[in-house]
Amino acid sequence: MCDKKREDPHRPSEIVPSDYDYAFSFFESRWYPSENYLREQLNIEKVRAVGPKANVYEDIFKCDVCGTLYSYGDVWLHRPTGEYITIGEQCAAKYGLLAAKPEYEHRRANDILIRKQRKRKLEGFLKARAFVRMLPEGLRLLRALRCGHNITHDMRLNLLKWGSVSDAQIELAFKVEKEHAEYVERAKARASEINIPVPDDDNRHRFFGIVESLRFKENFRFGGNWKITVRVVNEAGEVYRIWGTCPSSILGDTKSGSVVAFDAKVSKSDDDESFGFFKRPTKASVIVEAQ
Ligand SMILES: [Zn+2]
Secondary structure, X not given: OOOOOOOOOOOOOOOOHHHEEEEEEEEEEEOOOOOOOOEEEEOHHHHHHHHXXXXXXXXXXXXXXXXXXXXEEEEEEEOOOOEEEEEEHHHHHHOOOXXXXXXXXXXXXXXXXXXXXXXXXXXXXXXXXXXXXXOOOHHHHHHHHOOOOHHHHHHHHXXXXXXXXXXXXHHHHHHHHHHHHHHHHHHHHHHHOXXXXXXXXXXXXXXXXXXXXXXXXXXXXXXXEEEEEEEEEOOXXXXXXXXXXXXXXXXXXXXXXXXXXEEXXXXXXXXXXXXXXXXXXXXXXXXXXXX
């Protein structure tokens, strides 16, 4: 109605709290930060249905007593006139208009919790964005954090939560990204290759192949050995892999990617006939050095 001269019985100077009966409560909160963001609401349809009968302001989120805007409010029935008013919860408390409203309290607490979480999440995101923009290698870091590895996935969540990551973590992210990309490439190559059984007999064979990995394997008694996995491809392009101790004569020159040759005996793996274990390699040489 009007903001100038009020004649209604609900105005602050005239209100008689004992003349009112509690009807129900309602709220609608817009989750930070967007107007169009998800809304949590309670009894909004119901209050809109009653709203036109309210005596003072048409806006259901404008307190019919004091005129203040709010998100959480009550509907009370004014017994002498049969009119309903909508009133903000703070105003209601101020005039002692108190009622038991367990569902509302529960939903309201939940809504406030969710808004806090969203606000914290948004703050983390904004901090993280500012942090990444300041980094000379920011874009590269973002790419690394999306490479699909568990470590970088967790690091990304931490960046979003805390707004920054340490230099050591950034280095780690780049390392993980590189290794993961190589792993994916190998997995792709494997998916398209045709595997054949390893030569499973007692004879010694000459093997030519590319070293796919060179790793130190600890051994409790002897300290450990450098082990290589060698991918052997025949003229038809068929593949098997053999694994064993890197011959000491080529250990210094062998890297992942080196093409090597040696004589050895092979025994087949129980799990995979295209995988074997070579023993006592001799006449080893590096044919092509790794790039
Ligand atoms: Zn009010």
